[in-house]
Amino acid sequence: MEKLTLKSSPLAHGTITIPGSKSLSNRLLLLSALAKGTTKVTNLLKSDDVYWMLKALETLGIKYQVNESQDQALVEGNGGIFTLDGKYDLFLGNAGTAFRPLIAALAFNRGDAEFTIHGEPRMHERPVGDLVDALNAIGCEIEYLNEKGYAPLRIVTKKDNKSLDPISINIPGNISSQFLTSILMVAPVIGTQVTINLTSELVSKPYIDITLNCMQKFNVEVEQLEAYKKYVIKPQSYLSPEKVIVEGDASSASYFLLAGAIGGDVTVQGIDMTSTQGDKNFVYALEAMGAKISFGEGFIRAQKNTELEQQTGYPLKAVDLNLNHIPDAAMGIAIAALFCPPGSKTIIRDIYNWRVKETDRLAAMANELKAVGAQVVEGEDYLEVVAPEKLKAAEIKTYNDHRMAMCFSLVSLNKQGVEVTILDPKCTSKTFPTYFTEFNKIHGK
Numbered sequence: 507m508e509k510l511t512l513k514s515s516p517l518a519h520g521t522i523t524i525p526g527s528k529s530l531s532n533r534l535l536l537l538s539a540l541a542k543g544t545t546k547v548t549n550l551l552k553s554d555d556v557y558w559m560l561k562a563l564e565t566l567g568i569k570y571q572v573n574e575s576q577d578q579a580l581v582e583g584n585g586g587i588f589t590l591d592g593k594y595d596l597f598l599g600n601a602g603t604a605f606r607p608l609i610a611a612l613a614f615n616r617g618d619a620e621f622t623i624h625g626e627p628r629m630h631e632r633p634v635g636d637l638v639d640a641l642n643a644i645g646c647e648i649e650y651l652n653e654k655g656y657a658p659l660r661i662v663t664k665k666d667n668k669s670l671d672p673i674s675i676n677i678p679g680n681i682s683s684q685f686l687t688s689i690l691m692v693a694p695v696i697g698t699q700v701t702i703n704l705t706s707e708l709v710s711k712p713y714i715d716i717t718l719n720c721m722q723k724f725n726v727e728v729e730q731l732e733a734y735k736k737y738v739i740k741p742q743s744y745l746s747p748e749k750v751i752v753e754g755d756a757s758s759a760s761y762f763l764l765a766g767a768i769g770g771d772v773t774v775q776g777i778d779m780t781s782t783q784g785d786k787n788f789v790y791a792l793e794a795m796g797a798k799i800s801f802g803e804g805f806i807r808a809q810k811n812t813e814l815e816q817q818t819g820y821p822l823k824a825v826d827l828n829l830n831h832i833p834d835a836a837m838g839i840a841i842a843a844l845f846c847p848p849g850s851k852t853i854i855r856d857i858y859n860w861r862v863k864e865t866d867r868l869a870a871m872a873n874e875l876k877a878v879g880a881q882v883v884e885g886e887d888y889l890e891v892v893a894p895e896k897l898k899a900a901e902i903k904t905y906n907d908h909r910m911a912m913c914f915s916l917v918s919l920n921k922q923g924v925e926v927t928i929l930d931p932k933c934t935s936k937t938f939p940t941y942f943t944e945f946n947k948i949h950g951k
């Protein structure tokens with residue numbers, strides 16, 4: 507297995523331009539496909555997750571051109587819901603933002619078709635049952651091909667068998683916000699009014715703001731009767747805005763901001779605090795840990811709190827926070843905990859759904875934090891990390907999880923001379939193939 511050893515240096519200085527957002531890229535591609543007109547999507551993320559969405563759209567007959575550097579796509583919209591006949595096989599890697607949104611989009615296809623959708627082994631362990639069951643309850647035909655509640659799936663659709671009566675969909679929100687995103691994105695083009703009721707507390711709420719914001723860019727309005735609980739969507743068409751720009755990825759930005767907070771001064775460009783991406787709010791968790799945050803148009807900057815470091819000997823201080831709203835960036839706070847005074851305890855709460863992501867992230871984080879010397883309590887839905895006196899050099903298992911690799915790279919910012927080895931560093935290709943090249947630009951500077 508490939509490995510990458512990072513020498514320790516407590517310094518991180520510089521400016522990084524963050525590649526496009528995965529969440530925005532895949533939403534904007536799907537909406538461009540469902541829209542009337544042609545859309546130029548610029549600053550598209552070039553990564554595995556976006557590749558799988560593009561591949562799927564191609565299989566579904568959507569015509570598009572991608573430029574040579576693969577950061578721009580010109581998509582010819584279908585002018586509404588898919589109207590496909592025939593058999594289709596879609597492999598979607600481990601891209602939740604392709605897999606979940608396409609389930610509802612295909613379930614409402616208006617044609618005599620059969621879609622088989624599958625992905626990497628881990629995608630078959632990530633739940634989709636709440637979404638599938640909610641759609642089947644209103645007459646869709648989605649079958650589990652293997653284990654109930656999980657992919658692979660077969661979706662069968664028939665021409666003209668959809669009634670035009672208003673639809674009311676009940677769906678739990680506590681496992682993944684991507685289920686609600688999936689239904690929201692297809693709802694306007696089904697041809698009838700759709701009401702969505704969340705039957706349990708929604709996780710990862712800001713991702714719904716991203717979804718609604720993208721839909722608005724395509725001229726569609728959703729009535730929010732109760733925020734994150736009840737939505738009504740009238741029949742509408744997505745109208746291409748002709749050009750949409752993908753903002754930099756706020757989750758990708760979080761690693762560099764954390765590096766600045768530990769190692770000196772790092773600015774990320776291509777994202778700012780006006781973004782709809784909830785992971786921008788990672789900066790408030792960093793601020794609570796003592797970091798100095800500033801921002802303006804097109805950038806966010808994180809600096810080390812040198813007064814705090816003079817007082818305590820450490821750049822950060824421990825926190826106890828509920829980070830349900832920033833599930834991806836929150837993993838960085840578990841790493842930040844290592845840079846707090848020895849013996850101090852950081853607690854991250856309400857993060858049960860870390861367990862159903864690229865790996866069981868609560869277990870993976872706990873294992874690897876222990877490997878570098880921290881004391882860890884892995885709760886069912888929380889993580890406690892006690893900063894160690896001395897870090898240990900370790901080979902970090904990354905569990906085919908890009909965020910494990912990116913998070914643990916930051917352990918190399920220690921001033922104890924302890925190096926860190928990242929196993930399978932190329933797993934960052936899911937959302938950030940150039941991560942280690944960018945990290946090298948600031949680390950040790």
Ligand SMILES: O=C(O)C1=C[C@@H](OP(=O)(O)O)[C@@H](O)[C@H](O)C1
Pocket residue numbers: 528529530602603681682683684687709710713833834859
């Ligand atoms: O809709 C999205 O773009 C995402 C939603 C989140 O998932 P959950 O809603 O499953 O927490 C997040 O973790 C994922 O990386 C991207």
Ligand SMILES: C=C(OP(=O)(O)O)C(=O)O
Pocket residue numbers: 600601602603834863864909937
């Ligand atoms: C959970 C993630 O991805 P996905 O979109 O596959 O859910 C992630 O990127 O951290």
